[in-house]
Amino acid sequence: MIKQFSSLILLFCTLICAINSAHILGIYPLPGHSHYRLGSSLFRELAERGHDVTVISPFSEKDVPKNGTYRDIVLDGLFVGDEKHKGKQWNMFKREGLNPFVGTYVVATMASKFIKMSLNHTKVQKLLHSDEKFDVVITDNFLSDAFKAFATHFDAPLIVLNPVGPNFWINPLVGNPSPPSYIPDILLNYYHPMTFSERMVNTLIYGFNFLLYNWLVYPQHNEYVKQFIPRGGELKDILYNTSLVLLNSHPSLNQPVPLVPNMIEIGGFHMKPPKKLPEDLQEFLDISKEGVVYFSMGSNLQSILWPIEKREVFLKTFAKLKMKVLWKWEDDELPGKPPNVKISKWVPQMDVLAHPNLKLFITHGGFVSSVETAYHGKPMLAIPIYGDQRNNANFAYKSGFGRYITFSNLTEKNLLEAINEMLDNPKYSENAKIRSKIFHDRQVHPMDTAVFWVEYVIRHRGAPHLRVAALDLPWYKYLLVDVIVVLTLVLGSLIFITCFILKKVWKKICTKKNTKKVKTN
Incomplete structure (x- = not known):
């Protein structure tokens, strides 16, 4: 009798779990590890909370979540070659200083080849021609619009995870207002209030984006949908039927802007309490009582691809510092390395930034790095190269917790002056701590917010009641x-x-x- 009762209890619990467990498809098709880290953090958390998660990406998880079901569909064979070779293909140092209109075009079209290859991958086609069902599709919103058609194919609501704050890539698709009079384009180094000439350029960029995406990018992705996704439908219908937008932004990191009801800010959701560092890094930071400068250009902008003359600027400048320098360098040797510099191919950035002896972060100014800097309250010296990095660097400068040096102005004199100024002037550290305090002051952890809204969309089958009427109006x-x-x-x-x-x-x-x-x- 007791055994039968136990079986009934077990069956009941299993049924409850089955009811609450959703089948979730996550899609991160591009070989950008910083973007994947964001999506992976959300997917792993959803799996830990009991959901059945499938993820399409070029990467795989070594330590999969234990509570739910987590499955990788790895796009192997597409991005072959070692890290050096891949880095040369994506060497953005060569594209620094592009005209903003040219830069906008480059960013909009740079991933087209990878999207087509990913959609045509054997594993992706196998999934598309299977009888699997999903309750929601979550995609990266960076240059991967064709993959949004998976939501239509699987008859599931669409959630997009925007790697930055609201911008042209997403605002028109959910009817979010973004007046060019005071909201600068993400690729421009502008800050409110803008001058007349800046507002003029900003307005022209808005118009250029509209034409570029509606006449070139979306039609191209629509052809991919028709070619590779059996029940994909028309892309224009899919794009404007987004159920939820999760924004990797927060008022501590971005200028305040309007948000429609189905846009939710979760900036810093991927952050976790610091872990113990690898033994060599832990010892290096612990014994450096005078402080440590950490230098990293992220995962896509690799330090080994710096032009030699610019690399020499760093080497000569670091040699003049009294404190130690930790440099993320993607090779075994660094020619001319000063004795106070330690190189490492891989650095657990969040844990290094958490160390009390870390005094300054020299970075490219990518948004994920900016988030992690604000989280730990560290001053930031940015050397922006492309994309939103100039925008992020300017925000840090205007907010008083950072400075930036443009690529063309990167000289030994300018770099040494900026480092010494930021180390000697306490205002940068104080403002960074104020920014961190704002960042942490929330009702709930942003990951809990993200999970709640994903489950909300699933419960309400796309939550169409959050959709604004602006999407149903023609432009006039x-x-x-x-x-x-x-x-x-x-x-x-x-x-x-x-x-x-x-x-x-x-x-x-x-x-x-x-x-x-x-x-x-």
Whole structure:
């Protein structure tokens, strides 16, 4: 009897878990590890909370979650070659200083080849032609619009994870207002309030983006959908049917901007309490009582690809510092390395930034690095190269917890002056701590917010009640062009009629005066 009762309890618990467990498909098709880290953090957490998670990406998880089900569909064979070879293909140092319009075009089209290869991958096609079902599809929102058609194919709600704050890549798709009068484009190094010339360039970039994406990017991705996704439908219908946008942003890191109800900020959701460092790094930081400068250009911008003359700038500058330097260097040897510099191919960045002896972070200014800097309250010296890095660097500068040096102005003199200024002036450290305090001051942890809203969309089958009416309006209605035209015509007509009547009245008055004069004479 007891055994039967135990079996019933076990069956009941299993049924409850099955009811609460959702089948989730995560898609991160590009070989950008920093973006994948964001998606992976969310997918792992969803699996830990009992969900059945499948992830398509070029990467695989070594330590898979234990509670739910976690399955990798690894896009092997697409991005072959060692890290050096891959780095040369993505060497953004060569694209630094591009005209903003050229830069916008490059960013919009740079991943087209990878998207097509990923969609045509044997494992992806096998999944698309299987009878699997999913309750929700979650995709990266960076240059991978064709993959959003998986939501239509599997008849599931679509959630996109934006790696940064709201911008042109996502605002039009959910009807989020973004006036160019005070919201600078993510690829521009502008900050509110903008000058007239900046607002002019910003407005032109907005228009250029509209034409670029609607005439080139989206039609190209639509062809991929038709070619590779059996029940993908039309991309324009898919793009404007996004159920939820998770934004990797927060007021401590971004200028405050409007957000529609289905845009949720979860900036810093991937952050976790610091862990013990590898023994060599732990010892290096522990014994450096005078402090340590940490230098890393992230995962895509690799230090080994610095032009030799710029690399020499760092070597000569670091040699003049009294404190030690930890340099993320993707090779076994660094020619000319000063004795106070330690190199490491891989650095657990979040844990290094948490160490009390870490005094300054020299970075490319990528948004993930900016988030981690703010989380730990460390001053940031940015050397932005491409994308949103200049925007992030300018925000840190305007907020008083960072400085930046452009690539063209990177000289030994400028670098040494900036480092010494930031180490000697306490305002940078103090402002970084203030920024960290704002970052941490939240009702709940951002990961809990992210999981809640994913489950909310699943519970409410896409949560269509969060969709704003702006998406159903043609542009001329949204901008009130028809109303303005009618009001202009009415006002113009009233002015014309009024002028006509006044002219007639004045003519009559003048005629009477002339008649009186004639009679008098």
